[in-house]
Amino acid sequence: MASVTLALTACIDSDDTAPEVSAVDVKLIAINDFHGNLEAGPITLTIPDPSDPSKTIKIPVGGIEYLASWVKSLKAKNPNNVVVSAGDLIGASPMISALYHDEPTIEAMSALGLDFNAVGNHEFDDGSEELLRMQNGGCHADKVGCADGKFDGAKFKFLAANVQHSATGKTLFPAYQIKEFNGVKVGFIGMTLKGTKDVVTPSGVAGLDFKDEVETANKLVPELQKQGVETIVVLLHEGGFPADKKYNECNGISGPIVNIVNKLDKAIDVVVSGHTHQPYNCRINDKLVTSAYQYGGMVTDIDLTIDPKTRNVIKMSANNLAVTRDVPKDTVQTSLVEKFLKLVSPLKxxxxxxxxxxxxxxxxxxxxxxxxxxxxxxxxxxxxxxxxxxxxxxxxxxxxxxxxxxxxxxxxxxxxxxxxxxxxxxxxxxxxxxxxxxxxxxxxxxxxxxxxxxxxxxxxxxxxxxxxxxxxxxxxxxxxxxxxxxxxxxxxxxxxxxxxxxxxxxxxxxxxxxxxxxxxxxxxxxxxxxxxxxxxxxxxxxxxxxxxx
Known part of the structure; x- marks a missing residue:
């Protein structure tokens, strides 16, 4: 069923003596277009000037040490949480990650607690076999990488609902994953833009077909519902362009994401998007549609309230948060960054x-x-x-x-x-x-x-x-x-x-x-x-x- 925003009401059994069944609150923590930006580099975000809201200022944001701390603080607010990415986690990365075939980013995101990453176009820069290695582990053929003598692969799951092997029709990665919170199941469908073949070197997408985003997602809805899933989140590496840079608004948004969301099944509640590197927080076709900027400079805090009887979302909200550097660094990430910086610095x-x-x-x-x-x-x-x-x-x-x-x-x-x-x-x-x-x-x-x-x-x-x-x-x-x-x-x-x-x-x-x-x-x-x-x-x-x- 379609998501609607309502005041939260308790669900009461017809038996007046039965205990109330509490609604289930779930927190989604979302990023997109990280592109291996592990270092706290020259990434800025334009925000309203705290001393004069009529003006704007640029602040430094991002860096995996700070992003991890922000994610950790959000996870602490609700044990029912899931960390997701809408693609381009790797590819087109700075040297600290790229020199080691993006293994450092996979390690960092595993340590961060990422659960699911929908493949983006840049995940295919080095071909599907290399992308499978990112998931499953093993050393690269050129022996560069595996800094500790091995690479275990991602602890999180890549999702690719609309990426199929041309010969078999089977998806490269799972189409979706389901997580259960207090007895309520939430489904996560992961997709890249159908035009991925147009923006990736042909050798990188050889033997693969990229299917229509809307058709793919809508076909999966009944399959999820048969498994008791009524709350559905789409992680989609495709996006839009807001008319302004007010990152928690959605003024005049245009681009592919608008047409896609308007055609999605009413049972889909949330679309976490990316690809265009733009921040926005929208309501389109009764769905929450978000994007968290780029390079780890922002994180989207999404709260869902779910009726445990109908399993439908009865309340939802999102807030794009700047990943400022005024929080303590995550020590695990600091150790990882320092290790790889030491290796690449002479060249860098x-x-x-x-x-x-x-x-x-x-x-x-x-x-x-x-x-x-x-x-x-x-x-x-x-x-x-x-x-x-x-x-x-x-x-x-x-x-x-x-x-x-x-x-x-x-x-x-x-x-x-x-x-x-x-x-x-x-x-x-x-x-x-x-x-x-x-x-x-x-x-x-x-x-x-x-x-x-x-x-x-x-x-x-x-x-x-x-x-x-x-x-x-x-x-x-x-x-x-x-x-x-x-x-x-x-x-x-x-x-x-x-x-x-x-x-x-x-x-x-x-x-x-x-x-x-x-x-x-x-x-x-x-x-x-x-x-x-x-x-x-x-x-x-x-x-x-x-x-x-």
Missing amino acids: DRVVGSIAGPLTKTVTAGGEMLLGRVMADALLDATAGPNNGASQIAFMNPGGLRTELAPADASGKVTYGQLFAVQPFGNTLVTMTLTGEQIDKVLEQQWNAGVQKVMQVSTGFSYVWDKSKPDGSKVDLASIKLNGVAIDPKASYRVTVNNFMATGGDGYLEFVNGKDILGGPLDVDTLEKYVSKNPLLAIPNTDRISVLN
């Missing part, structure tokens, strides 16, 4: 060069970022020579830039760890030949079904797009120029991208048709070389992409 703290100022991810009207321009220029620089691919143009997908790059001190120095945080995927460069027509086609593929993914472009390349035009017709071919000269639709050009893009990642499908393919170095090594050869690297402020209307 190595100074590789300097930059003139912050390279931000703030997006211009045309869709460019300062950091994106620099990365595209680095790709071009690495592949422009006749012996390196003779590249003329480089493109960088915006999602491949994980964090901003700011000087580590007043001298402008930059460390390898900072560069790795920007480029943690281990992608390699690919140079190919495309015609002018193909370049136009791939530029049009930056807009698909209302989703905008504007590639960052290298110096000398420019074009104009019109936001009023429909998808597929936004770019004027005549406006596409290389070094001020309009490209020839029939002429051939050498173009560099990363291997994720080259295989159609992010929907840039025309790259798959490139000719004369030549492989190149790792993306992070490319960025390191570019920064090191350009002391106090200048900030590229000239717009390369223009937009009309």
Whole structure:
């Protein structure tokens, strides 16, 4: 049955002499999009200024030592608790976790008391076999990792209701799990976005099918109900975009999560979401819908009151809490962080060069970022020579830039760890030949079904797009120029991208048709070389992409 918010009333047997049956209170503690951010790094959250609510301030948040303390304090408030994650627990992680194949994050989350993690798209970055190793344990084939000589795998459960083996139709991980509290069962369905194949390197999702989120969840409702479950929680790695950054509100939310939740079965009560890295606290279609920001900077405290007779939720509420650093550190997590920091610090703290100022991810009207321009220029620089691919143009997908790059001190120095945080995927460069027509086609593929993914472009390349035009017709071919000269639709050009893009990642499908393919170095090594050869690297402020209307 649908969840409704009602004043809590006691449930009385028809026999007036029978004792009251108390309602059952259950606490859900939720995170999403942690991405291996174990350290208390430069993650901030904008909150109202305590001294002047009309203003806002930024506060440092996150770090597994503080997140664990926050979770522990919430668990202490109600023994009927469950800790859940809505995906991207691992993948695109900083060095402290990534260098050891994200085993440190799995260890940390097991120690935190995580119960369930719905797989997200980044869980598939290294393929399904590696993801199964995260669950089941065992050392990686390259022998890097297993810092203590072994890796036991996760103590929590991965869930993947809509991820099936193409050959058998069986799910990669269990579709759901059930937990019982004082005789009342609560079901947890875990899913990733159905478009995971579009945002992961094809090798990472080979042999897998990703099913529709709504159809998957709704089919499971009767199965859960047959087992006595009426309180149902969906952990979904898909999300939305609120109109503002008021993290405990839901003003003007848009995006895939809205359409999905509006179609979910009325028996589903709560949807813990993620993927978009946005904080929100919503009521959609009589369901509680939440998201807790990113990188462990926030935790969602969800309280459910359940009628033990009907097993339905009769009251529910949520509160997004900033994971501030004014609480004691969790000592278990401190030991884990210190162990892995000691192992990675010599590489992480190595100074590789300097930059003139912050390279931000703030997006211009045309869709460019300062950091994106620099990365595209680095790709071009690495592949422009006749012996390196003779590249003329480089493109960088915006999602491949994980964090901003700011000087580590007043001298402008930059460390390898900072560069790795920007480029943690281990992608390699690919140079190919495309015609002018193909370049136009791939530029049009930056807009698909209302989703905008504007590639960052290298110096000398420019074009104009019109936001009023429909998808597929936004770019004027005549406006596409290389070094001020309009490209020839029939002429051939050498173009560099990363291997994720080259295989159609992010929907840039025309790259798959490139000719004369030549492989190149790792993306992070490319960025390191570019920064090191350009002391106090200048900030590229000239717009390369223009937009009309």
